[in-house]
Amino acid sequence: MSNREDHLLYEQYRQKKRKEKRFVLSWQGLIFIAFFIFWEVASRLHWIDPLIFSSPTRVWNLFIEKINDGSLLMHLQITGLETIAGFILGTLLGIIIATILWWSSILSKILDPYLVVLNAMPKVALGPILIVALGPGYTSIIAMGILVSVIITTIHIYSAFREVDENYIKVLQSFQATRTQIFKEAILPSSIPTMISTLKVNVGLSWVGVIVGEFLVSERGLGYMIVYGFQVFDFNLVLLSLIVIAIFAAVMYKIVEAIENKLINHKS
Amino acid sequence: MGYLTVEKVSHLYFTEKNFTKALEDISLDVKKGSFVSIIGPSGCGKTTLLSIIAGLINPTQGNVFLEQKPLERQNSSIGYMLQQDYLFPWKNIMENVLIGPHIQKNITNEIRQKAKELLNEIGIGQTKESYPDQLSGGMRQRVALARTLITDPKLLLLDEPFSALDYQTKLKLENLVLNILKKYQMTSILVTHDIGEAIAMSESIVLLNSNPGRIANVFDVPEEIVELSPFDSRQSPVYSEFFQTVWKELESLE
Numbered sequence: 001m002s003n004r005e006d007h008l009l010y011e012q013y014r015q016k017k018r019k020e021k022r023f024v025l026s027w028q029g030l031i032f033i034a035f036f037i038f039w040e041v042a043s044r045l046h047w048i049d050p051l052i053f054s055s056p057t058r059v060w061n062l063f064i065e066k067i068n069d070g071s072l073l074m075h076l077q078i079t080g081l082e083t084i085a086g087f088i089l090g091t092l093l094g095i096i097i098a099t100i101l102w103w104s105s106i107l108s109k110i111l112d113p114y115l116v117v118l119n120a121m122p123k124v125a126l127g128p129i130l131i132v133a134l135g136p137g138y139t140s141i142i143a144m145g146i147l148v149s150v151i152i153t154t155i156h157i158y159s160a161f162r163e164v165d166e167n168y169i170k171v172l173q174s175f176q177a178t179r180t181q182i183f184k185e186a187i188l189p190s191s192i193p194t195m196i197s198t199l200k201v202n203v204g205l206s207w208v209g210v211i212v213g214e215f216l217v218s219e220r221g222l223g224y225m226i227v228y229g230f231q232v233f234d235f236n237l238v239l240l241s242l243i244v245i246a247i248f249a250a251v252m253y254k255i256v257e258a259i260e261n262k263l264i265n266h267k268s
Numbered sequence: 269m270g271y272l273t274v275e276k277v278s279h280l281y282f283t284e285k286n287f288t289k290a291l292e293d294i295s296l297d298v299k300k301g302s303f304v305s306i307i308g309p310s311g312c313g314k315t316t317l318l319s320i321i322a323g324l325i326n327p328t329q330g331n332v333f334l335e336q337k338p339l340e341r342q343n344s345s346i347g348y349m350l351q352q353d354y355l356f357p358w359k360n361i362m363e364n365v366l367i368g369p370h371i372q373k374n375i376t377n378e379i380r381q382k383a384k385e386l387l388n389e390i391g392i393g394q395t396k397e398s399y400p401d402q403l404s405g406g407m408r409q410r411v412a413l414a415r416t417l418i419t420d421p422k423l424l425l426l427d428e429p430f431s432a433l434d435y436q437t438k439l440k441l442e443n444l445v446l447n448i449l450k451k452y453q454m455t456s457i458l459v460t461h462d463i464g465e466a467i468a469m470s471e472s473i474v475l476l477n478s479n480p481g482r483i484a485n486v487f488d489v490p491e492e493i494v495e496l497s498p499f500d501s502r503q504s505p506v507y508s509e510f511f512q513t514v515w516k517e518l519e520s521l522e
Contacts (some may be wrong), residue, residue: 167354173324174348175368175419185367189358 054236059243062236076244079210079221082138083252086145087206091199093146094153101154102161102187103179119155123147124212131217141213141221148209149202160194161187196260203252207245270297271455272321272423277330278480279316289480290316294330296474296483298455303446305458305466306474307514309521313481314459318425321457322346334422345372347421349429353408355400361387361411362396368419379418386414390444406437413445417452424449424456430465442469442498463514467507468498473514477521485517 036056042048043055050058066072101108127144134140168186177185214223222241229237274296281288290313298304306314319325321332323339323346332339334346345368355364365383369375387393390410392403400408409429416424429445430438446469449456460466466473471494477484490510493501501507 165354167350167352168356170324170348170350171354171415172367172371174322174416175345175371177371181371185371186356189356 051233052235054239058236059240062240066240072240072244075220075222075225075241076248078138078218079214079223079245080248082141082213082221083145083206083210085142086210087149087199087202087252089142090146090149090206090209091153091195091202094150094198095157095195097150097154098157098161099183101158102183108158115151115155119151123151124209127212127216130213136217141210141218144213145206145209149205152205153198153202156194156198157191160191164190192263196256196263199256199259200253203249203256207249211245271300271335272296272298272457273333273336274317274321275331275333277317277320277327277332279313279320279325280328281316291320291327292480292482294481294483298457300455301453302472303449303456303458303470304472304474305460305470306476307460307463307466307518308476308481308484309478309518310461312476312478314476315427317476317481318348318427318457318459321423322348322425324348345419345421347416347419347424349409349412349416349424349426351428352432353400353405353412355408355411355415357400359399360396361392361398361400361403364400364411365414365418367415372419383414383418386417387411390414390448404437405433406441409433409441410444413448417448417454422455424454426456426458428460429458431460431462438465439499439502445469446498463511463518464502465498467493467510467514468501475514475517475521484521487514487517 039053040056043050043053043058063072101111124144126147130140130143130147134143164187168190169182172182172186210221211223211226214221215227218224222245225241226238229235229241274294277291277294278289279291281290294317296304306317308314316325320327321339323332355361356367359367362380362383363370365387366375366379369379384393384396387396390413392407392410392414395403395407395411400411403411409432412429426445430441433441442465448454458466458469467489471489473487473489474483475485475487476482487510490506492506493504493510496504
């Protein structure tokens with residue numbers, strides 16, 4: 001008897017949750033649609049300058065045109081690959097440097113002020129030097145993507161390594177574990193949550209690095225589309241690139257989130 | 269010379285501005301298969317002494333011998349149980365118990381079998397596949413005990429292993445741990461701030477005073493209590509009497 005009542009209460013609770021979810025979703029959709037309608041209307045009625053702010057229909061028409069001649073896909077592919085490369089290499093390099101710092105406490109003491117300076121410096125300002133050093137091409141754009149994320153990754157992950165509870169290390173030491181074993185069994189696995197949150201930050205950072213890199217050198221890519229659109233005063237092109245970037249940055253973020261869920265819920 | 273000999277051990281801790289003497293001239297003999305407790309006011313260097321015996325820190329002065337050999341030349345492990353279980357949350361119970369053999373690279377079917385038997389013996393055989401966060405505090409501390417015993421340590425060091433548990437769990441676990449230790453004829457040293465626990469579990473009690481930690485007194489626990497299980501000891505009239513003696517001595521130090 002009471003069992004049925006419990007189920008009823010549970011059902012009510014679930015209904016309430018579902019209702020709340022629907023409410024949130026419908027508002028999210030509404031804001032999305034309202035934004036584009038407002039943009040369209042404001043542009044047509046010249047509340048905003050259509051030459052600068054374009055309009056959804058114009059961007060859409062350009063989108064169709066650029067899809068059909070294949071150029072959008074080409075630009076997207078290039079920028080996407082550069083970003084993914086910058087993102088993965090930047091994160092890996094950061095983890096490797098953090099590992100070296102953990103290994104040698106004296107080295108980390110020596111390098112500490114340099115890390116602080118490098119972290120505070122705006123990395124994109126190094127762009128011109130990179131281009132001269134590595135040549136105007138993919139290499140310097142990817143290098144830019146790496147540069148933007150590597151220092152902050154190093155700092156975050158190194159501090160995560162150091163925050164691992166000493167007692168876990170004590171347990172391993174009582175079995176005569178070597179430093180490599182301590183790293184593999186305790187330090188690395190306990191820092192996985194931090195690594196994932198750094199990944200999330202790095203998704204955004206590597207887009208910044210790559211787009212700025214493309215601003216400076218490239219003849220292809222979404223960053224180039226923005227600069228080109230700006231130079232010929234075609235803001236339809238600028239806005240189209242912006243929207244494509246927003247969508248793909250969000251997709252990458254969602255992928256990282258999916259990896260996170262998989263790694264963190266592996267046991268249940 | 270006993271099974272474990274601590275010889276004139278002193279230890280200093282250095283900071284940039286200052287140094288403190290944690291231990292001074294500690295000498296101690298522990299017989300094979302016996303259970304010794306170390307008690308004293310907080311900050312008397314109990315944990316430092318335990319870490320030195322475990323070989324985790326080198327004393328500034330003095331030596332520790334296990335079976336007449338200096339500690340550095342020991343290759344078999346010394347078991348160490350901490351205030352909390354410190355089970356690795358990403359490993360299941362079986363993997364946690366086998367961490368010692370895993371580190372020493374000798375996981376065999378025999379060891380696996382032994383781990384299973386050990387878990388059954390301490391009453392948590394059904395949890396092999398679970399993860400630490402699915403277990404209660406008492407169960408987790410039992411897993412930590414199994415993890416320590418699996419490598420056949422020559423010496424078991426217990427650093428307030430029951431202090432984070434609720435009273436009921438603690439009493440149950442004291443009985444269980446002492447039973448297991450007796451069965452394996454383990455030589456054990458317990459650090460605690462709980463006089464009752466020290467009396468109920470051990471054969472002799474070393475009282476340290478603080479700043480710097482020195483041996484103030486060594487008590488032999490009355491035979492009647494040693495014979496009894498920790499839970500029954502607490503009911504014995506001799507227990508309360510002996511408790512008073514130790515209590516007064518400890519009071520006079522603070």
